[in-house]
Amino acid sequence: MHLLAHRGCTQQHPENTLAAFASALALGFTGIETDVRWSLDGEAILYHDRLSPRGQAVAALTRKELSHQAGFIVPSLNEALDAFPDAFWNIELKTPDGLASILATLGKIQHKTPILLSSFYHPLIQEAANTLDTYLGLLFASRPLSVNTLLEINYASSKINTLIWDFDVLDSLYLDEARRLGFAHFVYGASNEIEHEWCRKLALAGIITDYPEWVGLTSVPRLQ
Template identity: 35%
Template structure:
């Protein structure tokens, strides 16, 4: 691959080698070849932002019903996770979906994420994404210079791209099954980058790189580095 190969984005950290969304997974990502880390942000009962994919813990307790100090040590705060990522680019996926236990239409979690990034002055290497478009709309309203990404699974690519452009989001994050050469070309023509998820198959990595995606989210950044080469 050429020097402008896609970013290798470690999905929930180096999650094939270590437990996902943990400090050890984030710390290991760069050493395994990742350029960036993707992680999941949720709110707790006392307004903290923690990193966990599901709205419940494995024991069934709902995260938003617990204070931060009641969570297991394996669930880091967003601040701890960002520290563990070091100088890597970080994609913070805000979890705020209708139907989940912690859904909050007032977007307090978006406000807390923006505040944490602003306090660190790391906006230049931070992306904030969400499946719920009003959430990233709120992020963009609070921090217009922060890169926001529209995640989508249930919309076709052209419709999702039109939404992203209409609402000023600079990245589109489609599931890899939606990604076509035509979608990537249309996105780039509109000034929108395309990062796709979650890709662990080497042949698929090569195909997606060949049609110009800007980033590949993967559980195996070491495999991606072997396939795509150094940046």
């Protein structure tokens, strides 16, 4: 099972920073979950929120401007991949902006760096399936009505082989049905020790978490 640090280890470092990623890997995480957006100056940057701390659209800011507002250096996708080429990366596409450039970047390293590319914006992953051979996943914050949804996904592309679930909508029977169709499962959003233990019993491919102590890794004190 992959243990992925949600935006890195954020107990001591700002999320989605090189320091947070390094700390997570040092604790024993298999890899990192991170978020990609496109900056005004044409860079794939790792930043979760749609708006900056001052309420401006991230897409309307250069990386330097966003870093100034955030109070830390916002890394680029290239910097992170270069810094940690052996980590398992779950890269979430937040918007269609810069998609061709992002896919080209991932295409150059996909055979040496393990990558799970995912998005709530499912057409982006279908587009990625046309050019990439890496793991491709769909994020879900709601449970599909029926297994027919999964059959439609299979029909759209056999390369899309991973489903990433919000803990709130986990359904063990539905997971079993999807597994029989060839889908692997990841989960995010578990918030306490009991929820993490339940996830570990579901034969998941991975858990994306903010809590190293609840997946058997050594924790560090959280900043107050």
